[in-house]
Amino acid sequence: LNIISIPENGVPTQSLLQIIKNPYLNSGQSNDAVVNDLEARLQKENFPTLYLSQLDHFYNAETAPDITKLVNYLVILSELKEDQFPSAWAKMFSQLLKSLGWMSSSEKSISSREMQCIRTWNECLDELASLDSFIGKLPRYKIAKELQQIASNKLFQVKTKELPIQVLGLAETAGMTFDHLWVMGCHSGCLPAQPNPNPFLPLSLQKKMELPHSDYKRELQFAEQALNRLLLSSQNLVFSYPKWEKENNLQISPLLNNLSQPITEFCDQSSYKVRDHMKSSEKVELWQDKQNIVPLP
Known part of the structure; x- marks a missing residue:
């Protein structure tokens, strides 16, 4: 990029x-x-x-x-000053990187992670090439921004061998069951998520067809379905959320208020801060000197 x-x-x-x-x-x-x-x-x-x-x-x-x-x-x-269709730019970018030897070293073999990066990058170029009828011809600096947006929205997670602990996104948990499940980041600003409608389609049409991310109602419906699915996916389930994000005081998602389980405050016992290792005032023992012993000089 x-x-x-x-x-x-x-x-x-x-x-x-x-x-x-x-x-x-x-x-x-x-x-x-x-x-x-x-x-x-x-x-x-x-x-x-x-x-x-x-x-x-x-x-x-x-x-x-x-x-x-x-x-x-x-x-x-x-x-380059000429405006071109996204498909033409995608083809040019692919040929350019190939000419510069990107990911094609003869001295070392390509790892599985690198191969997955190449495959994901080609998917981004394919997605860019599919925008011809939507955005028409654009100059290079604008097409670079479009490609940057596509790449930033692209879900990429390296495929690895099966391990006892997996870190997954919410969409990736569909159809899966777990022995233990910890769902993090469940604050009110994330669950349900904020709407993010497609800028290339009329907003009224997106709401009418109930397209993903079109409005708050659609996001609420998706969050409720995802939450119900997670509740049925494991018998050992923990929902957590951060209390603070920088200077913002966060609140628990309202969708979790109906859960009957008690709320537990987690604290990091391995903190390096001095204040976290100080005993609370409730554990301090008070002793009164009734004999008024004079301290030694």
Whole structure:
């Protein structure tokens, strides 16, 4: 995403160095000496931002062809002015990353986690390409924001071997049963969730068709169904919520007020704070000196 959203006029030096040193690109895999020398020179000059056309003054292009190739592609990408359909941008981004050697190192095999990242990224590009009829042609900086939004909303959880403890999202628990279940974050601002209607569809149509995240009524219905499902999924169940989020005092979700089980306040016994290790005033023993013994000097 940093490559795709490269600015047109001046790139922050640290952002540019992060792209060049990326171990999943050819430029960051076998050019340690050149990259370290380049970073030292840029830090010495103390440039907060740098134009891509100026970068070749700080390293020898002949000794680092991968860096030169990366910079040339970044220059071409930053100078693109033409509006294109999302599908055309998605195809271009895919070809660009392939040309830069992203996730295609011949020196090491790709792990299962990395393979899942590639698959999820391709799904994001496919989702971007499906927006042709919705948003039409857009410039690069706007399409980069759309892709950023798609990626941030994409649910990604690495598939691992079966383990006795699993950390899951609410949607992932559908159809599952548990020996023990702890549901966290059950405060009033999260359960039910806030509506988040689709910006590309008329709000009245979303409410009429009861689409997900369309309004408070739909979110309340989903939260009630999820809560009932969780109550039936385990005989050992704990609901918890934080009392504070920064300076905001949080309250328990109103959907949990009807539960008959008592509310227990959890405290961290392993706290490193001095005040948490001090005894309360109720445990302090008071003793009165009735003989008025004079203390020694």
